[in-house]
Amino acid sequence: MKTIAMVAGAALLSLGLAGNVLAGGADLYKTKACFSCHGADAETPIMPTYPKLAGQNAIYAFNQMKDIKSGKRNNGQTIVMKGIVAAISDAELKEIADWLATL
Template sequence: MKKLLLSLCTVLVASVTATTAFAQDKVGDPNAGEKKNALCVGCHGITGYHTGFPEVHKVPKISGQSAKYIVNALKAYKSGERKHPSMRGVAANLTEQDMADLAAYYANNGRLLPDPEKAAGGSEKAQELVTKGGCTTCHGENFSKPMDPAYPKIAGQHSDYLYFALKAYKTEGVNLIGRNNPIMSGVAKQFTNAELKVLADYVGSLPGQLQTVQRDRIRK
């Protein structure tokens, strides 16, 4: 399975790289992104903020995330590849330059946090599931250095959000819920929801680069 995932990841990265080179992706300006993030900080700029649809979970940490991944995620929400009403509503009004600027801002927002070269071992069950899913093949040995910046850093992400996202890759035929990604769908469908919860709890417990940088006006 790990070899199959590596092959799929390599093919997808090559495809993304070729498309990016052809399309000449926009260069983001973090200063411009800071001025465009009014709708973002309402959720992503509050430590511990929860969303209630389609289930209650913390909104993801995005400061310190790869700019390329953020752009890809926003494009997926805009196209409907990712089905989430709030995020699709936000992304629908963004130009490619807006996305690039916001991504550049969040990729450089916050302080650089140290993380190990290799993730610490979790429970025997967690290690078994990580191996079965070939998770480090794309996300890196410490889950913070993916094989390509098109893939997300996931170490230290909120575990309840990771669990929600993993389940979304298994969801089909629902108008407002689900994510269409051939690699992640194939991975997630191997596992029961209980196993996905073990994976999410393990990855979420790891140190990583991701942060929530809270807005100055609500800091105590």
């Protein structure tokens, strides 16, 4: 079974299919301007009250972004985030969250 998984993984890598979500998350982090507040490395936010996102649990980060987008979470600095996440699809938010978890 391990051999099959290794062969399948190698095949995906050779086709360029593995890692696309992670690459997409990194690109989205840049193009959606997340780096503007949270830092290019997701560890050096511009304000001490802004969270460091690198290494954050993907499910937690995704749920926080969705809650800000929906208005369920509306405390602290969420007013700043609400306008930004409004223009990002849930699928894109998930890609960003998955990528952040890998840092």
